[in-house]
Amino acid sequence: MHDEIDRIIIAALMEDSRLSLKALARVSGLSSPSVAERLRRLEERGVLTGYTVMVDPKAFGYLLQAIVRIRPLPGQLHSVERQIQAIPQFTECDKVTGEDCFVARLNVRSMEQLDAILDKLADQAETNTAIVKTTPIKRRLPPLDDKQG
Known part of the structure; x- marks a missing residue:
């Protein structure tokens, strides 16, 4: 192809x-x-879907990045998904299998902002949060051919 x-x-x-x-x-x-x-x-063919620039969120005061696993309470799946989409500090979100329904990346300026955002989800979902220390592998493509393992 x-x-x-x-x-x-x-x-x-x-x-x-x-x-x-x-x-x-x-x-x-x-x-x-x-x-x-x-x-x-x-x-x-949809192989190239766009061209982009990469911006460091720290340049705009977003000093903390968190990975948030989100488990909606019964009957709240669609409501939680809409809420995540409406909060602009969530910069990525995947709907996943397993106990959690969503794994999201969140950029915040402070721990207080992190708490405030997670509080918005508290009545609809359980969350588990990890603060990102470093990103040893930035977003990248998998190998484009079968020769690389």
Whole structure:
């Protein structure tokens, strides 16, 4: 489905999503129009779903990051999901199997803000919170080919 050239282009964009067509052409060995056509096809097939910048939340005063496991009380699943979606400090959330229904990433400015946000969920869900000390592996793709383990 994806050849080595696609993988090279995707890997280059993962390193720097602002690369120009000329730079992508240089790393892939294609012409700029050929790279543009490949990008268009990757977008149409839903392989490339967007281009982004990464911002350090600390630059905006969000000094603490927490991983919150959330277990809605009986009958509260959809209400809790809507509540999580409505709180902008939740920057990621996965609906998961197991005892907890959600695992979410929360960025806050203080422990007081963390408590206030979790208090909003307290009457609808049980939470278990871990403060993130460091992130040894930033979000990344799994290997794009079968050669890497």
